[in-house]
Amino acid sequence: MNKIKGMMLGGAMGMAIAGAALAQEETIKVGVLHSLSGTMAISETTLKDTMLMLIAEQNAKGGLLGKQLEAVVVDPASDWPLFAEKARELLTVSNVDVMFGCWTSVSRKSVLPVIEELNGLLFYPVQYEGEESSKNVFYTGAAPNQQAIPATDYFLEELGVEKFALLGTDYVYPRTTNNILESYLVSKGIAKEDIFVNYTPFGHSDWSKIVADVVALGADGKKVGVISTINGDANIGFYKELAAAGVSAEEIPVVAFSVGEEELSGLDTSNLVGHLAAWNYFQSADTPENAAFIEKWKAFAGPERVTNDPMEAHVIGFNMWVQAVEKAGTTDVDAVREAMYGLETPNLTGGIAKMLPNHHLTKPVLIGEIQADGQFDIISQTDPVPGDAWTDFLPESAVLESDWAELDCGMYNSETKTCVQIKSNY
Numbered sequence: 001m002n003k004i005k006g007m008m009l010g011g012a013m014g015m016a017i018a019g020a021a022l023a024q025e026e027t028i029k030v031g032v033l034h035s036l037s038g039t040m041a042i043s044e045t046t047l048k049d050t051m052l053m054l055i056a057e058q059n060a061k062g063g064l065l066g067k068q069l070e071a072v073v074v075d076p077a078s079d080w081p082l083f084a085e086k087a088r089e090l091l092t093v094s095n096v097d098v099m100f101g102c103w104t105s106v107s108r109k110s111v112l113p114v115i116e117e118l119n120g121l122l123f124y125p126v127q128y129e130g131e132e133s134s135k136n137v138f139y140t141g142a143a144p145n146q147q148a149i150p151a152t153d154y155f156l157e158e159l160g161v162e163k164f165a166l167l168g169t170d171y172v173y174p175r176t177t178n179n180i181l182e183s184y185l186v187s188k189g190i191a192k193e194d195i196f197v198n199y200t201p202f203g204h205s206d207w208s209k210i211v212a213d214v215v216a217l218g219a220d221g222k223k224v225g226v227i228s229t230i231n232g233d234a235n236i237g238f239y240k241e242l243a244a245a246g247v248s249a250e251e252i253p254v255v256a257f258s259v260g261e262e263e264l265s266g267l268d269t270s271n272l273v274g275h276l277a278a279w280n281y282f283q284s285a286d287t288p289e290n291a292a293f294i295e296k297w298k299a300f301a302g303p304e305r306v307t308n309d310p311m312e313a314h315v316i317g318f319n320m321w322v323q324a325v326e327k328a329g330t331t332d333v334d335a336v337r338e339a340m341y342g343l344e345t346p347n348l349t350g351g352i353a354k355m356l357p358n359h360h361l362t363k364p365v366l367i368g369e370i371q372a373d374g375q376f377d378i379i380s381q382t383d384p385v386p387g388d389a390w391t392d393f394l395p396e397s398a399v400l401e402s403d404w405a406e407l408d409c410g411m412y413n414s415e416t417k418t419c420v421q422i423k424s425n426y
Contacts, residue, residue, distance in 0.1 A: 027070035028331055031090035033101025038078025044103050050311045051100050053300045054318045072096050083107040087114045097331035105173045121333045125313035129176035133389040133402035133410030138359050140317040142280050143387040148177050150365040151255045151278035161225035163194040165214045170199040174229035183393045204234045207241035226254040235259055239271040249274030261306040264374035272370045280363040281312040282376040285349040293348055316353045319345045341405045351384055358402035360387025
């Protein structure tokens with residue numbers, strides 16, 4: 001009798017384990033690859049929370065393909081090599097169907113060889129320097145022609161800026177972006193000697209000499225403007241030094257590409273009022289879609305929480321991924337990728353975002369003026385601009401095209417009519 005009971009108990013346990021395994025298979029796993037500790041946690045934790053909200057919302061609608069979505073959250077801890085390790089863990093241990101994540105370009109480039117080797121799928125939500133097109137990444141943030149170039153045009157055409165200070169933090173995004181902008185400005189007739197370029201390390205605090213150099217640019221009476229790819233806390237010291245030097249936004253305007261609502265939240269913005277930022281979304285966008293999103297976000301995360309541009313990029317990317325899975329009838333990466341091309345979804349600022357064959361979106365370009373409450377007054381908004389993987393303003397890139405739908409190539413040389421196949425190895 002005891003033997004029979006043992007067999008029955010063992011059988012029940014085996015069925016329970018099998019049932020648990022089956023239940024696990026019955027979820028669609030979504031990897032969330034954002035830093036929850038370290039220097040980038042202040043920005044990336046919000047994106048993790050955004051993904052949890054979107055997944056919960058989709059599950060409340062009945063899930064996807066008859067299954068519930070399961071968030072698998074990891075913490076790469078602002079450690080760039082750890083991003084690669086965590087991506088491999090998500091794909092080989094957790095067996096996720098898709099990943100949403102990364103912030104800095106160096107974290108994305110750390111992940112690239114892993115997802116290309118294992119044929120994973122990453123949605124990357126932050127503005128970046130372009131000059132990249134991976135079959136395994138959909139770039140839902142802005143390329144340079146959707147942020148940096150239009151902001152420069154605004155300085156040239158609307159503000160009459162004649163001399164430019166390109167100030168950036170010393171890493172790949174600012175250096176590549178400023179390289180593009182230097183070439184673009186020269187093509188617009190700005191003399192090289194009227195372009196001042198400077199890089200500082202993360203967390204830089206002594207801005208007195210750099211601000212003095214910027215002010216000195218205007219000694220001949222020409223209008224000076226600052227294009228800022230400064231990241232993180234260094235921005236606060238920079239704006240404070242501008243104010244201490246008696247420089248107003250009217251005299252020397254600054255347009256920033258990495259200062260948004262999250263960075264301004266809870267800070268004294270008195271030194272920043274009147275300066276500008278270029279994004280594809282601001283919380284202050286007055287549309288029904290944005291009002292509904294803000295209401296949902298504050299109900300989910302808390303009334304004090306703000307929204308920002310990379311959050312909208314995750315909303316668009318997630319909604320498109322859901323559409324693609326439904327269209328393909330599977331979460332298979334290759335099938336989903338093919339289903340992505342041409343998909344459209346409303347953005348939060350009015351209009352429609354469309355996924356292009358180069359894995360970039362169409363996005364409107366917005367210029368916002370910083371207000372005392374840490375929000376932005378939108379003073380310029382374009383029609384949707386198609387994102388370019390390769391810039392037209394660097395000779396080596398101008399001949400390259402990205403077309404994964406027809407050419408199955410991210411680096412197609414239009415002159416030689418050949419596909420340059422380069423595996424990522426960062």
